[in-house]
Amino acid sequence: MEKLLEMAGRAADQAEVFSTEQSSISVSFHDAKLYDIKTNFLSGVSLRIIKDGKLGFAYTRNLKNRQGLLENALDSLRGRVEANYDLPDTRVGQSLATYDPAASKLSSADLLDESQRICEILKAKAAGEIMAGAYVSVDSMRILNSRGADLSQRNSLAGSYSSIIFPGSGSGMSREVRSRAMVKMPDNLISEMADLFKQGQKTVQPKGGRMKVLFMPESMITLLWRIVSGLSGRSVYEKISPNAARLGQRIFSPKLTIYDDPLNDAYPGARAWDDEGVPCKKLPLIEQGVLKGFFYDLKYAEKMGAASTGHGYRGDIWSGDPVTVKPGPFLGHLFMEPGTASLARLISQIDRGIIIEGVMGAHSGNIPNGDYSIGIGPGLYVENGRIVGRVKDAMAAGNIYQTLSNVVEVGETLYPSFEGARVPPLLCEGVSVTTKS
């Protein structure tokens, strides 16, 4: 690494070497039976150089030929991709708890046991088709740059997930837990899933119209994807975010406070610096509905005359391969402040509406603009605070800037959701729902 950096530093004005080594194991159960055991070892080296304000980029899995990799990066300078920023001279990052040695000791057999345990509990509770699995991944990463940064971090992530599928439908209730080393999926989470499943046995076809919608962790992806897109410095620069001129204005309900906190190491995935080596910090995004800020990587910060907020990550929603993807602005530690309502209380406030447990088509539509139009699957129809049954063939549609202005109440429990986010269930009103009736 050092030698590559030295060579690259001589050939260009600035250089950065990013390297990663990852190993992971995953075990999956389908229909409550063992289906697959997978192991992955993935490593690689990625080189960024800046010369005369232009960017060069190259990567490899095996650093056999330093000169070859450097030549690839020099070759890509010919495209004249602009890079009018300086790499950071970050020296020491904050010390965070990102790795638990217990994760390295987790074996396939441990993961198999936890998956099997979840299946057994669910089998006893509900007559559905049960999917479950557990995984562990340990990685180390290092960033070296020609301005003297030499940062390294070791991370571990272990988790388990399960779903109970409504037989014949292929869709079901799902929950997940993530931590730095294996924790058992809590009984109350398993029970919550099984209870909701039981209440969705009967299918119903309610009339459509505007109604309350309770977004659960699996369906929050619809809202979060659009929030993240609308707050990205890149979307603002590209003039596709509607928020460019709304800083300091109320864009959501006063009940919503949203921030990004990579330093919070109570959860796995904490970061002291981003994939460009810029120190991370807690970033307020929405305070009581008021827009407080956008997030930037080095490139888009420079374009917008701002400073990087430490959000340059190698990977986005579609590609998580840190070696082959150049850094770009990404928000991976989003927190939505929880409220005080239990799930039961949230449901009791629905005169007529749907609990959305899963969605289809969250990736479709004009995302930066906040528009969504999703198939609901599964969703539970509620009348007068009671779950009536599972809704058949329904869609919910709207724009998040409207939907999130109409928040009735925020749930008390944080769940893992979209790309490392931690969010509570969210009850909104006046959402347009279309059904066949």
Add this chain to the structure above:
Amino acid sequence: MFEKLEKILAGAKADYIDIRYEEVKETAIGFSGKELTTLSANASDGFVVRVLDQGGMASVTFTRPDEAEAAVRAAEENASLFSRNTAKPVRMAKAEAVRDTFAPKLGEDPRHIPMEEKLELVRKYNNIPLAWPKVVNTSIAYSEVCRKKYYLNSEGSRIQEDLLTTSVRGLITAREGGLTQNIRVGIGGSDGFGAIRGQERHFEEKTKLVLDLLAAEPVKSGSYSCILNPSLAGVFAHEAFGHFSEADIVETLPAMRKRMTLGAKLGNGILNIIDDATQPGQLGFYQYDDEGVEVRPVQLIKNGVLSGRLHSRRTAAEFGEPLSGHCVAEDYRYAPIVRMGTIFIQPGDKSFGELLQSLWDGLYLLDAKGGQTSGENFTFGANYGYEVRQGKIGRMVRDINISGNLYQTLMDISSVGSDLRLSQIGGCGKGQSNIRSCNGGPHIIIDNLIVGGI
């Protein structure tokens, strides 16, 4: 290379073992608006090992050759763990040992075209929408992915196959007042650089459409009978039905598996769907899948009746059905899973004019913009559409997402046109992505689709 791979497997004791080594060369050029954001050409490589031993199956992927021994050991240990913890041993359907080398015929080999020429072509396409003041952004990218695959298994197969995929794709965004609209663009294929030359008209037409969308009305949500154009009909075939013809999906969903028994009447009698990745020149074309099985056409629905399924060796044994050669991986980072190749609704005999007459009132929906399946339910977006009144195409509508139930919708396909078209770009995400996922169909009529609007 094969000697190297043989050496890696030399110490393995399992009943069955296979290994795939791939070199992947990727060229990427990307524009965001007028600005070039990406230009790179890189190579990477890695290995995938799969083991089947005493009814236990496991896979391992690795990228460093010095990890080979540990990787093979991990796969064997996991297969043994699997074997001890399963009541039902995994079996693989018998396949012929194949020794072959295959490279597709290319119209023009992109590897021999200078980067500057590629850059200028992409810049030219990108400049077409940017000439219009209302176009506020473009995101247009060239991608060239060349996979050189070496596959070897303990039954004697040795296959080397090249897969080359090129595309120019992205999004054009236009704005007027507070309204932004976007439209997808995409050209490409698996038969060389020729597929992306001379495509100015595609970008001109899409630009006009996105500008027209600024003056279109949002569609009123409700239930409509709709004509789907070939692009949307293809996405329908892929999303609504296709995923349930992938045996590994229905394998462990007992209720659905029962419903998807071969011979079950699933659709209207006029409906025929096939997966045929054996057609050279089409995006989905390949010779052997990633477990060394030659791909073959599979008639999935014949006259409305379920008549075939897509398989891996594992699922073919489980179902007792013929091998189909559909076990495919994204690249060396993944073990293969069952994937569609080129799925399409086979053409009928109706002209577009006849379809309009038979629809009379409803919507004409065009061009896919993302779809998803969750069990029997599916949702996908249309880039744009038109109202149809009394058999005539009327005003344009926007913000269209449709949703439906697989079984009901297959029955509700009431008319099939004669004008088959297959997609030039793909991108199916089923845990791993498949950029060669190809789909298509003719114009079709589906009765009573739910349209969500926004």
